[in-house]
Amino acid sequence: MWYWAAEPFLYLCFGIVSGYVLLSLVPENYRPVNQLSHKVVAVVALGIGFFSFFPILRIVSFFAEDIGWSLTFRKVLLDFTEGRAFLFTLTLSILLAGVIMLNSRVKGTGGLKSILFILSLLMVAQGWSSHVASWYGTWGILAQTVHLMAVSLWVGPLLMAGWLNPRTNHWNGIMLP
Numbered sequence: 001m002w003y004w005a006a007e008p009f010l011y012l013c014f015g016i017v018s019g020y021v022l023l024s025l026v027p028e029n030y031r032p033v034n035q036l037s038h039k040v041v042a043v044v045a046l047g048i049g050f051f052s053f054f055p056i057l058r059i060v061s062f063f064a065e066d067i068g069w070s071l072t073f074r075k076v077l078l079d080f081t082e083g084r085a086f087l088f089t090l091t092l093s094i095l096l097a098g099v100i101m102l103n104s105r106v107k108g109t110g111g112l113k114s115i116l117f118i119l120s121l122l123m124v125a126q127g128w129s130s131h132v133a134s135w136y137g138t139w140g141i142l143a144q145t146v147h148l149m150a151v152s153l154w155v156g157p158l159l160m161a162g163w164l165n166p167r168t169n170h171w172n173g174i175m176l177p
Contacts, residue, residue: 006054012159013047014123014148017096019156021116033164038104042097048122049093055129056086085129092122123148 020041023031056076064072077083096118103111127133127145134140 003054003058006051010048010051010054010126011148011151011155013044013051014119014126014152015156015159016044017041017048017100017115017119017156018152019158019160020100021112021119022153022157023160024112033161036160036164038100042100045093045096045100047093048096049090052086052089052093052126052129055082059083081134082129085125089122089125089129092118092125096122120149123152 016036020036023033023035026032059076059080059082060069060072063076066072067075075083077087096115099111099114099118103115124141124145126148127141127143130140130144132140132144136143
C-alpha cells in the first residue's frame with residue numbers, strides 16, 4: 001500500500017503547474033494572487049516525473065522475486081505499457097521544467113502555450129498508464145485524462161489562491177453561535 005502515498009503528491013504537482021499556467025494567462029492587475037517562483041514551479045514539474053515512478057516500483061517489486069530486480073526493472077520499463085508511459089512522462093516532465101525556466105526569461109504567451117501543451121501531453125500519459133486504461137482501452141485513457149484535467153484545472157488555481165493570497169483583510173468573518 002506504500003505506493004498509494006505518492007498519488008496525492010502527483011495530483012498536487014499537476015494542480016500546481018495547472019494553476020501556474022491558468023493564473024499566468026490572467027493579466028497581472030486582475031490576478032487574484034501572486035505567482036509562484038518559476039524555479040518552484042519547475043521543481044514541481046520534475047515532481048510529476050518523480051511521483052509517476054511509484055507505480056513502476058510497485059510492479060517491479062511484485063515481479064522481482066521471480067527473475068531479480070534489474071531484469072524485472074528493465075522488462076517493466078521497456079515492455080509494459082506503464083513503463084513506456086513512465087519514460088514518456090519522465091522525458092516530458094524534464095522538458096516541461098526546462099520550458100518553465102525558459103519562460104521566466106521570455107515574456108509572452110508563446111511559452112505558456114508550450115507549457116500548456118506539454119502539461120496536456122503529461123495528462124494524456126497519465127491516462128495511458130492508468131488502471132482504467134488497461135481495462136477499457138481508448139475509452140479508459142480518455143476518461144482518466146479528462147478526469148485528471150478537470151481536477152487539475154479546477155484545484156490548481158483554487159490551491160494557489162488559498163495558499164498564496166497574503167491579503168485576508170477583505171474576507172468576511174463568520175461568527176458562530
